[in-house]
Amino acid sequence: AQKITQTQPGMFVQEKEAVTLDCTYDTSDPSYGLFWYKQPSSGEMIFLIYQGSYDQQNATEGRYSLNFQKARKSANLVISASQLGDSAMYFCAMREGGDMRFGAGTRLTVKP
């Protein structure tokens, strides 16, 4: 069974600094996808970034990058140059085959 762990219920970061949100996962399937979603206070789920289990390089999307350490089964999200609008809940998710399961989330607060 899948298991996604986000150990940081809340994080604070100063505006313009970088922040790392942790995610570890557990699977015995060699083929899987890892995802990060952002949920602002308005409630919608916004896809941020994807990493495939066979990808050799870490994924990047603008200010978002995914620090993928396969042997450690971790997929941490790095947000560079934080902005006030980055304040939100962030969920890590893993997909094996068709199913996608989520971690408990990390609430990020960006301080001015």
Added chain:
Amino acid sequence: EPEVTQTPSHQVTQMGQEVILRCVPISNHLYFYWYRQILGQKVEFLVSFYNNEISEKSEIFDDQFSVERPDGSNFTLKIRSTKLEDSAMYFCASSDRTENTEAFFGQGTRLTVV
């Protein structure tokens, strides 16, 4: 840009009543999901649906829940006899069949059971 749409955005129902939450997934997607999020808490998987049948369901998805794809476009979640603890945001999502495709989420239906 194609999107997942959910109706209604908010539904209030009396305990014990049946509710049907509706979703129109992205048209060429093959996997469909329902998730539940109690206010301020984690996104909980309910059920996944592929090829006109349930592919996986969680322990939350008991006999009071059912899903249906009544036609080529809609995907519904029915709760037969609502309880107070069913109050939550319900998200529908859809995705392509491969692992390397994200799930696209609808805006959610906020269900309030009184």
